[in-house]
Amino acid sequence: MDKVPYLLKRDVFSDEELRLIFDELQFLNNSYLMQPPKNSGSAISDGNIIKNNKGVFLRNVYCREDASSIIRLLKDRLSDYGIQYSKLHIANLTAADTNEIWFLVSYYENEDCYKPHEDATFATALFWFNKEPQKFTGGDLTFNNTNEVVEYKNNTCVIFPGWARHSVSPVYFDGEGDREGRYCVTVGMHIVPK
Numbered sequence: 796m797d798k799v800p801y802l803l804k805r806d807v808f809s810d811e812e813l814r815l816i817f818d819e820l821q822f823l824n825n826s827y828l829m830q831p832p833k834n835s836g837s838a839i840s841d842g843n844i845i846k847n848n849k850g851v852f853l854r855n856v857y858c859r860e861d862a863s864s865i866i867r868l869l870k871d872r873l874s875d876y877g878i879q880y881s882k883l884h885i886a887n888l889t890a891a892d893t894n895e896i897w898f899l900v901s902y903y904e905n906e907d908c909y910k911p912h913e914d915a916t917f918a919t920a921l922f923w924f925n926k927e928p929q930k931f932t933g934g935d936l937t938f939n940n941t942n943e944v945v946e947y948k949n950n951t952c953v954i955f956p957g958w959a960r961h962s963v964s965p966v967y968f969d970g971e972g973d974r975e976g977r978y979c980v981t982v983g984m985h986i987v988p989k
């Protein structure tokens with residue numbers, strides 16, 4: 796089987812950009828905003844919810860996109876990475892025509908994971924963050940059709956096709972309650988007729 800045509804970028808943001816992003820992630824990660832899986836866009840398999848984490852769609856938080864450093868900075872990187880991704884493989888070509896995107900912040904700790912599933916997107920971009928020093932293990936991404944593993948690391952971006960089956964391994968965390976586990980900002984990339 797062919798490999799999944801995914802784009803991997805490490806060391807995506809500067810220290811100052813990471814500080815802005817992490818401040819916002821910790822603000823978002825409170826009990827009022829973060830929603831359980833059934834309210835935060837979980838994939839479903841055989842009628843069962845298959846993720847175990849908390850999440851919030853940023854469109855439900857901000858009425859102005861430019862109020863969010865996360866949206867501003869991720870969009871900036873995606874303007875470049877999206878083009879690189881579209882050139883990786885003929886099946887990715889139309890990613891350059893993405894005209895609708897959404898942002899979902901997820902937080903993993905205490906054996907949180909996401910079982911194998913496909914995304915209802917044209918392509919998905921994941922951005923990973925944690926407070927240094929890292930207080931957990933796990934949280935790696937696996938492409939299940941090809942058994943390719945992308946090791947979790949702070950300040951990483953992965954872009955892959957929505958059809959590629961993928962999963963997140965359980966996070967083992969030793970700092971409960973301090974909001975310093977594994978953060979993922981998922982960007983759903985769509986091509987919508989307009």
Ligand SMILES: [Fe+2]
Binds near residue numbers: 912913914919961
């Ligand atoms: Fe997914």
